[in-house]
Every structure is written in structure tokens, then in C-alpha cells.
Amino acid sequence: MMGKLLRVELMKIRRKGFWFLTFLGPIGVVALQVVNYSVRWDYLRTLSDDHWLFYLENVSGFTPLALVLGIAILTSFMASIENETNAWKQLLALPVRKTSVYLAKFTVLSGLLFLASVLLCLATLVYGLTLDFGGGVPIIELLEYSFYPFFAALPILALQLWVAMVSENQGWPITVGVLNVILTYSAFSLPDWAFWKWPTLLNSWEEPMYSGLMGLGVGLVIYMVGMMDFVRRDVK
Amino acid sequence: MGLEVIEVEYIVETKNLTKKFGKETAVEGLNMKIPRGEIYGFLGPNGAGKTTTIRMLLGLMKPTSGSVHVFGKDLKRDKLNILRKVGSLVENPSYYPHLTAYENLEAMRKIVGCEKARIHEVLEIVGLTHAAHKKVKGFSLGMRQRLGIAQALLNRPELLILDEPTNGLDPSGIIEVRNLIRSLPRQYGMTVLISSHLLSEIEQVATTVGIVSKGKLIYQDSIESLRRHSQHHIAFRVSHGERAWRSLMAAGIKTQFQGDLVTLSDQTDDATVATAVRALVQDQIAVYRVEEERRTLEEIFLQMTTKERAV
Numbered sequence: 001m002m003g004k005l006l007r008v009e010l011m012k013i014r015r016k017g018f019w020f021l022t023f024l025g026p027i028g029v030v031a032l033q034v035v036n037y038s039v040r041w042d043y044l045r046t047l048s049d050d051h052w053l054f055y056l057e058n059v060s061g062f063t064p065l066a067l068v069l070g071i072a073i074l075t076s077f078m079a080s081i082e083n084e085t086n087a088w089k090q091l092l093a094l095p096v097r098k099t100s101v102y103l104a105k106f107t108v109l110s111g112l113l114f115l116a117s118v119l120l121c122l123a124t125l126v127y128g129l130t131l132d133f134g135g136g137v138p139i140i141e142l143l144e145y146s147f148y149p150f151f152a153a154l155p156i157l158a159l160q161l162w163v164a165m166v167s168e169n170q171g172w173p174i175t176v177g178v179l180n181v182i183l184t185y186s187a188f189s190l191p192d193w194a195f196w197k198w199p200t201l202l203n204s205w206e207e208p209m210y211s212g213l214m215g216l217g218v219g220l221v222i223y224m225v226g227m228m229d230f231v232r233r234d235v236k
Numbered sequence: 237m238g239l240e241v242i243e244v245e246y247i248v249e250t251k252n253l254t255k256k257f258g259k260e261t262a263v264e265g266l267n268m269k270i271p272r273g274e275i276y277g278f279l280g281p282n283g284a285g286k287t288t289t290i291r292m293l294l295g296l297m298k299p300t301s302g303s304v305h306v307f308g309k310d311l312k313r314d315k316l317n318i319l320r321k322v323g324s325l326v327e328n329p330s331y332y333p334h335l336t337a338y339e340n341l342e343a344m345r346k347i348v349g350c351e352k353a354r355i356h357e358v359l360e361i362v363g364l365t366h367a368a369h370k371k372v373k374g375f376s377l378g379m380r381q382r383l384g385i386a387q388a389l390l391n392r393p394e395l396l397i398l399d400e401p402t403n404g405l406d407p408s409g410i411i412e413v414r415n416l417i418r419s420l421p422r423q424y425g426m427t428v429l430i431s432s433h434l435l436s437e438i439e440q441v442a443t444t445v446g447i448v449s450k451g452k453l454i455y456q457d458s459i460e461s462l463r464r465h466s467q468h469h470i471a472f473r474v475s476h477g478e479r480a481w482r483s484l485m486a487a488g489i490k491t492q493f494q495g496d497l498v499t500l501s502d503q504t505d506d507a508t509v510a511t512a513v514r515a516l517v518q519d520q521i522a523v524y525r526v527e528e529e530r531r532t533l534e535e536i537f538l539q540m541t542t543k544e545r546a547v
Contacts, residue, residue, distance in 0.1 A: 004346050004347055004349075005347070007346055008343050008346045008347060011335075011339065011342070011343050011346070012332055012335070012343060014334070014335065014339075015334050015335075016334060081332060084332075084333060085328070085329075085330045085331055085332075085333065086327075086328070086330055087330035087331065087332065088330075089291070089294075089296055089326045089327070089330060090324075090326070090329075090330035090331075090344075090387065091330075092295075092296055093294040093295070093296060093319060093322070093324045093326065094319060094344065094347050094348060095316045095317075095319040095320040095347070095348070096316075096347060097316070234291070234296065234297040234298060235291065235296035235297065
């Protein structure tokens with residue numbers, strides 16, 4: 001049943017701008033560095049000895065914000081597919097489990113975000129290679145900076161999807177989306193337990209992997225709670 | 237395999253079905269019975285609980301208490317198996333406006349798993365073949381309604397649930413849909429539940445009628461028995477109400493009077509009316525108006541609910 005539902009979800013996101021946004025996010029983040037490095041490469045060169053690592057840190061400065069913005073926009077698009085003409089009653093009167101429908105939505109969204117992470121990784125690598133930093137490419141760090149933020153942002157995705165799927169008033173998901181972006185923007189002043197800080201991969205252990213692991217764990221918990229709430233509720 | 241051909245008497249049967257929203261009771265103790273092959277007209281004014289009931293039949297809402305059996309199976313336990321054989325159109329049609337009519341049906345087909353040719357079949361049935369590859373965004377209300385009906389028919393349901401299916405259709409569309417609904421039990425052995433707030437809509441297609449008012453099922457019987465309830469009556473506006481009443485009584489015609497209005501309700505055939513007019517004229521009572529009044533659904537409701545209170 002999941003295979004069928006996934007194919008249907010992929011069909012429904014046609015012509016809605018999902019793919020465009022998925023490409024825009026990572027390319028936008030790297031494009032900011034294209035501007036940064038073409039304008040003041042001579043100055044940036046003086047700030048650090050390890051040019052590759054410094055470049056990766058620069059890129060990842062914008063990753064969390066792009067990711068959380070992407071989550072807010074894609075999730076609200078996703079929920080609007082059904083909310084627009086209240087197609088929930090149509091979809092859920094078919095022989096499908098509500099848990100499967102919820103999982104299909106989550107899978108498509110996280111799939112798109114993962115694809116965005118892959119694109120981020122590739123775009124970062126390609127532009128980095130053109131800059132002629134010297135030395136080898138720090139593959140491990142490149143992968144860490146590209147994919148840990150994705151896992152670290154799963155709690156935000158799970159929360160955003162939950163609110164979007166159960167709200168009759170679409171003002172709520174927008175409010176939550178704006179709050180998520182603001183909190184992620186001010187991540188530096190947040191304590192370690194606040195999951196909006198995690199996509200920045202900063203924590204007091206100075207171990208980016210912890211941010212990713214916590215994101216995966218807490219994301220799954222929020223996902224489960226949201227799914228149970230969605231199943232429990234009457235269809236709008 | 238003898239066990240599998242147990243004839244189910246009722247396709248839909250609810251027992252004391254109740255739904256409360258907070259303190260408000262939307263549906264109360266509803267016992268609905270829909271026999272196989274019938275077109276069940278589900279009548280009631282707006283807000284009487286029709287849509288809430290239909291949502292519970294489809295498992296979209298959980299009853300506060302009571303049970304729903306469809307095809308003789310408990311909806312709570314066998315929901316997916318039941319829904320495989322049910323087609324529905326609830327309230328306004330739902331669709332994905334950015335997709336074409338064909339894509340909308342294809343998205344549904346992937347889930348219900350019928351063959352692709354069926355999409356063309358249902359588009360043909362509702363007369364949308366020409367618009368199959370247009371985005372639904374640009375459809376008129378009537379075309380969207382047709383698409384909704386096509387979606388409901390896609391999985392060749394054994395039970396078809398249509399909530400206000402003629403909404404937004406033009407007169408010729410209404411007639412087409414009416415003929416379509418009428419043909420379904422005969423041609424495909426379907427059982428149909430159709431809801432409406434208009435008696436005229438229901439009485440032309442339904443074979444069984446259920447009337448719901450304020451969440452309670454106040455009437456459930458064949459259409460013939462309902463017709464007897466909705467008999468029209470004849471009102472005479474005359475110069476002297478009471479004298480007219482006496483003179484008609486003397487002529488053997490039972491009436492009621494109120495002020496200068498005398499109402500004839502039991503026998504309204506032409507002969508009786510002619511006799512009544514003759515009697516009034518002979519007794520020198522001036523007759524200003526003779527009017528036929530068909531009782532509206534609201535009046536039948538009123539009569540039925542007051543009757544219920546008296547019992």
C-alpha cells in the first residue's frame with residue numbers, strides 16, 4: 001500500500017513548484033558563497049589557513065535557515081494539496097490507512113529534503129573545486145556539513161507536518177513556520193536542548209554528529225505523536 | 237463455499253448511532269437500514285445530521301456510541317475491506333485543481349486498483365470525455381460535480397453514497413444524473429444512498445426514504461408511504477368560514493376551518509372538490525379562492541415531529 005500511496009503523492013506534487021524549490025534551496029545557499037568568494041576572495045584568504053574547511057563553514061552558515069524555510073514552505077504546499085478542496089474526505093474514504101497516508105506525506109517531504117541535501121553536497125563540492133584551495137577535499141567534513149543538518153532538522157519537519165495536517169485554520173502552520181525560522185535564526189543564543197539549534201550542528205560537545213543523532217531520535221518521536229493525533233481526529 | 241453466499245439483508249445497518257461534538261448532539265440514536273438494491277433517499281433540512289451520518293458510514297468520523305455495519309460487517313473492524321466496495325461523494329466534490337480530470341481519476345485509480353480503461357468508462361458515463369485532459373481548476377461547478385460522481389463510480393462500488401449529488405447542476409444535468417442513479421441498481425446491482433434537503437429531488441429517484449431531523453431519524457419507510465404523507469390539500473377562501481364548514485359537513489365532506497379559510501385534506505379528488513364548491517354555492521357562501529396546496533417537506537417534518545412528541 002505504501003508504494004501506491006507514494007506514487008500518488010508524487011503525482012499530486014506535479015506542477016506545484018516542489019521540484020523547483022528543492023533545487024532552489026541548495027543552489028541558493030552555494031550561490032551566496034559564489035558572491036562572497038568572487039567579491040572578497042583575497043580578504044577571505046587571510047582569515048584561515050585551512051581554506052576548504054573555512055569554505056564549508058561559510059556554506060553551512062546558511063544551510064539551517066534554508067532548510068527550515070524549505071520545510072515550512074514545502075510542508076504547507078503539501079498540506080494545501082488536500083486542504084484546498086478538502087480532499088481529505090475523498091482520500092480517506094478510500095481503502096487506505098490513515099497512518100499510511102501520513103507516512104507517505106512525511107516520506108515525500110523528507111525525500112525532497114534529502115535530495116536537496118545531496119544537491120547541496122554536490123554544489124558545494126563543485127564550486128569549491130573551482131576555487132583552487134589547494135590540498136585535498138575534506139570528504140568527511142563535506143558529507144557532515146551536507147547531511148547532518150538534514151537529520152538535525154527532522155524534529156522541525158515532524159512538528160511542522162503535524163500542525164499542517166491537523167489544522168483547519170492554515171494560519172497555525174504559518175505561525176509555526178515563522179516561529180521555526182526565527183528560532184533557527186537565533187540558534188546561537190539557544191540552549192543545547194532546543195532543537196532549532198541542532199541544524200547549525202553547534203553543541204557544547206563540539207561533535208556535529210550528536211546534533212544529527214538527536215534530530216533523528218526526537219524527530220521520530222514527534223513524528224509518532226503527530227501521526228497518532230492525525231489518526232485519532234475526525235476527518236475535516 | 238456455501239458460507240460465502242450468505243445473503244445480507246441490509247447493506248447498511250446502524251444501531252443507535254450517536255455523534256456528539258462537545259455538548260452538542262449532531263446525530264442521536266440513529267437506526268438506519270438500507271436493503272440491498274434500494275435507492276435510499278436520505279432527507280433532512282440543512283444541519284439535521286445527514287452529512288455527519290454519512291461521514292460515520294465512511295469511517296471518516298468515529299461515532300460517540302452505537303455501531304455501523306456495512307455489507308453485514310462491522311465498520312470498526314473491517315473498514316478497509318468495506319471501503320474497497322464503497323464509492324462516495326461527500327458534500328462538495330473534492331479534487332486536485334492543478335491536475336487534469338484524467339490525472340485526478342488516475343491518482344484515485346492507483347489506490348483502488350482498477351484497470352486504466354475504467355477511467356475512460358466513468359468519464360463517458362458522466363459526460364466529461366471531452367474535458368478529460370483539462371485542468372479541473374477551469375471546470376464549472378456542474379463539471380466538478382460530474383467529476384465527483386465519476387470518482388465515486390471508479391471502483392465499481394456495491395454501495396454508492398452520494399451527498400447532494402445534483403448540487404450546482406443545470407436542469408438537463410440534473411435529469412441526466414437522476415437517470416444515471418435510477419439505472420445503477422438495475423444495471424450494476426448497486427445499492428445507493430442519496431441525500432438531499434429537497435423532497436422533490438428524492439421522490440423522483442428513491443425507493444426507500446429516511447427522514448432525519450435534529451439528528452434523529454424520524455421516518456424510515458418506502459417512498460409510497462411517504463407519498464401518502466405528502467398529499468396535497470385544497471384550501472377554500474370563503475365569506476363565512478364556520479358556515480362553510482357546517483355546510484360541507486352536511487354534504488358529507490370533512491374539512492377544517494380557521495377564520496375564513498376552509499381546508500380539505502383527506503379527499504382531494506376532482507369530484508369531491510366539485511361537490512364541495514356546489515354545496516357552498518347552493519348555501520349562498522361566497523367563494524373567493526380555491527387553491528391547491530402541496531405540503532412542503534418542512535410541513536411534513538413539522539407534522540412528524542409533533543406526532544413524535546405526542547406519542
